[in-house]
Amino acid sequence: MTRLLNILLPLALGLSLLMAWEGIVAARHIPPYVLPAPSAIAHALANNFSTLLLSLLSTLTVTLEGFAAAWIAGVGTAIAFSQSRMLERTLYPYAVVLQVTPVVAIAPLILIWVGFDHINAALALIAALVAFFPILSNTTLGLKSADFNLVDLMRLYGASRWQILWRLRLPTALPHLLGAMKIAGGLSLIGAVVAEFVAGSGTATGLAWRIVEAGNRLEIATMFAALLLLGLLGIAIFAAFSLLEWALLHRWHESALKQQI
Amino acid sequence: MSLLTLSNVAKRFDNGTEALAGLSFHVAEGEFVSLLGPSGCGKSTALRLIAGLIAPDSGAIAWAGPRPELGFVFQEPTLMPWADALTNARLPLDLKNMSRAEADGRTQAALARMGLKDFARAYPRELSGGMKMRVSIARALAAGPKLLLMDEPFAALDEPTREALNDDLLRLAREDRITVIFVTHSVMEASYLSDRVLVMSPRPGRIKSEITLPPGARDRLSISFSEGLRRVTSALQEAA
Numbered sequence: 001m002t003r004l005l006n007i008l009l010p011l012a013l014g015l016s017l018l019m020a021w022e023g024i025v026a027a028r029h030i031p032p033y034v035l036p037a038p039s040a041i042a043h044a045l046a047n048n049f050s051t052l053l054l055s056l057l058s059t060l061t062v063t064l065e066g067f068a069a070a071w072i073a074g075v076g077t078a079i080a081f082s083q084s085r086m087l088e089r090t091l092y093p094y095a096v097v098l099q100v101t102p103v104v105a106i107a108p109l110i111l112i113w114v115g116f117d118h119i120n121a122a123l124a125l126i127a128a129l130v131a132f133f134p135i136l137s138n139t140t141l142g143l144k145s146a147d148f149n150l151v152d153l154m155r156l157y158g159a160s161r162w163q164i165l166w167r168l169r170l171p172t173a174l175p176h177l178l179g180a181m182k183i184a185g186g187l188s189l190i191g192a193v194v195a196e197f198v199a200g201s202g203t204a205t206g207l208a209w210r211i212v213e214a215g216n217r218l219e220i221a222t223m224f225a226a227l228l229l230l231g232l233l234g235i236a237i238f239a240a241f242s243l244l245e246w247a248l249l250h251r252w253h254e255s256a257l258k259q260q261i
Numbered sequence: 262m263s264l265l266t267l268s269n270v271a272k273r274f275d276n277g278t279e280a281l282a283g284l285s286f287h288v289a290e291g292e293f294v295s296l297l298g299p300s301g302c303g304k305s306t307a308l309r310l311i312a313g314l315i316a317p318d319s320g321a322i323a324w325a326g327p328r329p330e331l332g333f334v335f336q337e338p339t340l341m342p343w344a345d346a347l348t349n350a351r352l353p354l355d356l357k358n359m360s361r362a363e364a365d366g367r368t369q370a371a372l373a374r375m376g377l378k379d380f381a382r383a384y385p386r387e388l389s390g391g392m393k394m395r396v397s398i399a400r401a402l403a404a405g406p407k408l409l410l411m412d413e414p415f416a417a418l419d420e421p422t423r424e425a426l427n428d429d430l431l432r433l434a435r436e437d438r439i440t441v442i443f444v445t446h447s448v449m450e451a452s453y454l455s456d457r458v459l460v461m462s463p464r465p466g467r468i469k470s471e472i473t474l475p476p477g478a479r480d481r482l483s484i485s486f487s488e489g490l491r492r493v494t495s496a497l498q499e500a501a
Contacts, residue, residue, distance in 0.1 A: 149339045152314050156333055157353040157404065167355070171343045252343045252384050 036221035044221035045228065052210060056229050059192055059206035062120060063237070066127025067188040073128070074135030074184075075177065082143035082169060083161065099133035103191060107198040116199075123195040123206075130191030131184035138180035142173025175253050178245040185237040193230065207233075263325055264290040264408065264440055265311065270320035271465075272306055280306040282465035284320070288442060293434060295443045295451035295458045297497060303466030304444040308333075308410050311442065329408050332401030332439075336413040338393035340385040346372060346396045347381040353404035364403075371399040374433060391422035398426075402433065409434065409441045415450065424481075427454055431479065448497060452490045453479060460496045469500035 018038045024030070025037040032040055045052065077095070081088035107126050114122035146169045154164050196208035207226045214222035249255065270284040280303040288294050296304045309315050310322060312333055332353075340349045347368055354364035372381055375395040385393055394414060401409060415423040431454060434441050445451050451458045455474055462469045474489045 147339060149335045149337065150341065152309075152312075153333055153335075153339060154352070154356060156312055156314065156331060157356045159356045163356055167352075168341070171341065174343070252386060254386075 033218045033220050036224060040221045041224040041228065044219070045225035048222055048225065052207070052226060052229055055205060055207045055210045055226070056233060058120075059189070059196070059208065059230070060233060062123045062192040062195070062206060063127055063185075063189045063233075065120070065124035066191055067131055067185060069124060069128035070131035070135055070184055070188060071181070074132050074180075075139050077136050078139035078143055078173075079165065081140050082165065088140070095133060095136055098129065103130050104194055104198065107195055111195075111199055119199060123192055123199065126195035126198075127188040127191035130194075131188035134180045134183045134187065135177070138176040139173050142176030143169045145176070146172045175245075175249055175255065178241070178248060182238060182241045182245065185241050186234055189230075189234050189237060262290055263287040264292075264329070265325070266321075266323045267307075267311070268321050268323070270307075270310060270317045270322060272303070272310060272315070272317050279465040281310075281317075281467065283467045286459055286468050286471075288440060290325075291438050291440055293431075293441045293443065293454055293456045295445055295455040296461060297445060297448065297451045297458050297493065298461030298466065299463055299501060300446060302461045302463050304446075304461060305412050307466065308412050308442065308444055312410055329440075330404060330406045332404055332406030332409045334394075334397050334401050334409070334411045334414045336416055338385070338390075338397040340393060340396055342385050345382050345384050346377060346388070346399075349385070349396055350400040350403050352400055367405075368399070368403045371403040372396070374402065375399040375429065389422075391418055391426065394418065394426060395429075398430070398433075402437070405437075406439060409439050411441065411443045413444055413446065416445070416447070423450070430454070448490065448493050452486065452493045453481065458493050458496075460493070460500045462500050470496045472496055 022037050022039060025035060036044070077091070081092070103126060106129070110126055110129075111119075111122050114125060116122075143165075146164075150168055151164060154168060159167070192206065193208040196206045197212060199209070200212070207230050210226045211223050211230075214220070214226065266287040268285050270281055271279075272281045273279050284303070284307060286294075296307060298304055306315070310317055312331060313328070341352075347365065350372055351364050351368040354367060359367075369378075369381060372378060375398055377392065377395055377399060380388065380392065380396075383392075385396070388396065397414070415426050418426065427450060430441075433439070441454075443451070443454060452474065456476075458472045458474065459468050460470045460472070461467065472489070472492050474493075475485055480486055
């Protein structure tokens, strides 16, 4: 019953808002280049479906490439940090600098350096830059959170650094990493969209570029259609990582357990 | 024969706290020795020194022969929450890269001896506090230790659970001829378990007095047990 309500209530709200929107646009004769009605957006989506779908795939590819690069770099750097305090001291401030510098500001530079010939690589790199820091910082925290007594116990039994990392530190870091992946997944999508905006027309083919293009032509309904797909993509990414988190943690981690009273 | 001798061991922490000063005692093979003292008297530090997890500032820790296989049990069960009881208890053997089949066999046996035969696949969160502590002891036993170091292992448990675990521990230590150094702040527990109780002074910790208990004192209702209890209690009061 509760689960049904969890689905029904938001659905009912969404539907009534859409109907109100449709009604207001019709009643007040709001022109479609200001605010298109939901039905017009649905039409635009249907009419441009194949183009928009290709754009969706393009943005998805860039997002996933950026995310994968951020994951490898973030987890790799965090592991290196956990093995060498000196390395962490040396590099961490630069990681912070990378984090606090607005990516919009460095995107043009990256586009020039990587080159418009390799536009997708440049976009993925920008997406990766945005997603890198949460993965690095959460994984670093997780690797450090290992139970001190267990570390001592493993040392007592002659464990190597590698064994302590593999058997203790990495599993301890897993919930932190999975939480970071949910954030980083959304961030790499944002990074990909920002990168496409900066890259501008003629090169990029993703959803963000469709939005810019449709905006230039005052096809507001198509803009909304692309926006809708972007939103759905974001939700799908978040849902996928939530599912992964559940699959890996539900047997043992507090966050996934129902409270027993 | 002495298995282990500590002579004039001192340890000061980085923050300046003098944890131990002039700590000297010996432990014979097969003996059950308790370190008894108030909180913060350096009991745990002594145990960690013996385990080799930290080094003394001065003094010596000498073994008769090579250092024996050690087992360590903490106050908390200290289990890996992502691993079931079998995997947790198998940890020392896994670290030695023992074959999975042999390690599983030995670990299953250790779990069975701790009364956890049917809980090998249970995760820590599915176990009670007492059962988690049993897994922790099974993990120490799986490695086949000659010397078991225990740091207030039952302090967080309720009285009946603690008494049951005391009895099991005594039986296992006797069966396997394991030497035990047992840190506790419970007079009752120290008097019940030990062949010898070493009473420590408050910081910096050293041995204030030593009470040898008669072998027949392990009946909680016996006269000799209450006599032992009285002697340990008064020794602790004098040390404070």
